[in-house]
Amino acid sequence: MNVRRARVAAQHASLALVSFLFVLLAWELVHTTGGVSAAVARGRTPPAPTFSQEALDGSGSITLDDYAGRVVVINFWASWCGPCRVEAPVLERLWRKWRSHVVSFIGIDVRDSKDAARAAAKAGGVSYPLADDASGRVVQLYGVGALPATFIVSPQRRVVYAHVGFVAAAELDARIRRVVDAG
Amino acid sequence: MGRPVTVARVLRLAASSAAGAAAALVAIVSLGWSATPQATPLPRPKLSLRENKRPLSQADLAAAAAWARRFRSCAAARNLILTEPTIGENEVVITGPAGQRITAAQSQKAFACGVKVGDPPPSLTFALLASDRQLHLYKPRACLLPAVEEPPA
Numbered sequence: 184m185n186v187r188r189a190r191v192a193a194q195h196a197s198l199a200l201v202s203f204l205f206v207l208l209a210w211e212l213v214h215t216t217g218g219v220s221a222a223v224a225r226g227r228t229p230p231a232p233t234f235s236q237e238a239l240d241g242s243g244s245i246t247l248d249d250y251a252g253r254v255v256v257i258n259f260w261a262s263w264c265g266p267c268r269v270e271a272p273v274l275e276r277l278w279r280k281w282r283s284h285v286v287s288f289i290g291i292d293v294r295d296s297k298d299a300a301r302a303a304a305k306a307g308g309v310s311y312p313l314a315d316d317a318s319g320r321v322v323q324l325y326g327v328g329a330l331p332a333t334f335i336v337s338p339q340r341r342v343v344y345a346h347v348g349f350v351a352a353a354e355l356d357a358r359i360r361r362v363v364d365a366g
Numbered sequence: 367m368g369r370p371v372t373v374a375r376v377l378r379l380a381a382s383s384a385a386g387a388a389a390a391l392v393a394i395v396s397l398g399w400s401a402t403p404q405a406t407p408l409p410r411p412k413l414s415l416r417e418n419k420r421p422l423s424q425a426d427l428a429a430a431a432a433w434a435r436r437f438r439s440c441a442a443a444r445n446l447i448l449t450e451p452t453i454g455e456n457e458v459v460i461t462g463p464a465g466q467r468i469t470a471a472q473s474q475k476a477f478a479c480g481v482k483v484g485d486p487p488p489s490l491t492f493a494l495l496a497s498d499r500q501l502h503l504y505k506p507r508a509c510l511l512p513a514v515e516e517p518p519a
Contacts (some may be wrong), residue, residue, distance in 0.1 A: 196380040199383065199389070265491045319511070322511065
């Protein structure tokens with residue numbers, strides 16, 4: 184009798200385990216986005232993955248959560264990437280234009296040496312906050328496969344724009360304006 | 367012979383399944399799976415050489431062609447004879463003698479001249495790429511990141 188009860192209990196436990204794993208698998212399949220870039224490319228506005236990285240100038244850490252309620256332009260770049268260095272003055276101009284309108288810029292320096300990055304930032308006249316991502320953790324979180332890459336995060340912490348490659352000033356300016364106007 | 371299937375037994379098994387599924391949902395919600403996109407490593411973007419070229423002005427093309435000629439002279443000094451650089455679609459192309467394609471070994475030899483001649487003009491924006499067994503001098507739109515093998519810790 185006890186053996187039979189044990190067998191029945193094992194059956195129920197096995198069934199519960201199978202259901203548990205099945206639901207996890209189904210959820211994973213439905214929610215695997217391939218990263219933020221892929222989700223935005225499909226017309227979605229995924230939540231912006233948060234990050235906290237060391238500031239390139241040694242002033243502490245740069246944390247996305249500290250920018251709650253603001254529009255945040257996140258630019259992935261590296262000193263070894265020519266198009267990124269050409270783009271830097273464009274971003275600096277837009278940063279100066281928009282920073283008083285609840286818009287923040289964060290540069291994420293990817294797989295780079297800090298000294299080279301600081302020198303490139305100085306040469307490009309970059310004054311917005313720069314974070315170090317030498318390990319490539321954040322770039323992977325955002326699903327970035329090439330540099331430069333630029334994202335706009337809404338005040339609701341949704342990624343509403345993603346662009347890989349050199350972004351034209353007029354294009355980024357218009358996108359920022361659209362997000363600011365939408366509140 | 368197995369036990370007969372009864373409504374009560376089916377209901378008990380269904381309850382076990384539901385319990386498992388409910389536990390999974392609790393785990394999903396408590397772990398915040400729905401809140402953050404997965405940090406999945408992505409394949410390299412499909413960015414062909416043609417798609418990655420930015421438009422070049424006449425001044426850009428002239429500067430690139432001048433640099434390519436210096437590069438060609440350097441290669442000749444290393445017994446690698448290249449043709450006169452030709453202007454293609456938003457690029458300057460260098461091929462082997464008489465239009466022959468450049469082999470991988472010759473490309474490696476030629477790239478040593480990049481160090482000697484200096485960075486392509488203007489140094490920050492041009493790239494020299496061996497593709498289709500030719501050397502392409504162009505302005506890239508983006509720099510491909512190395513493929514990520516493992517998710518970050």
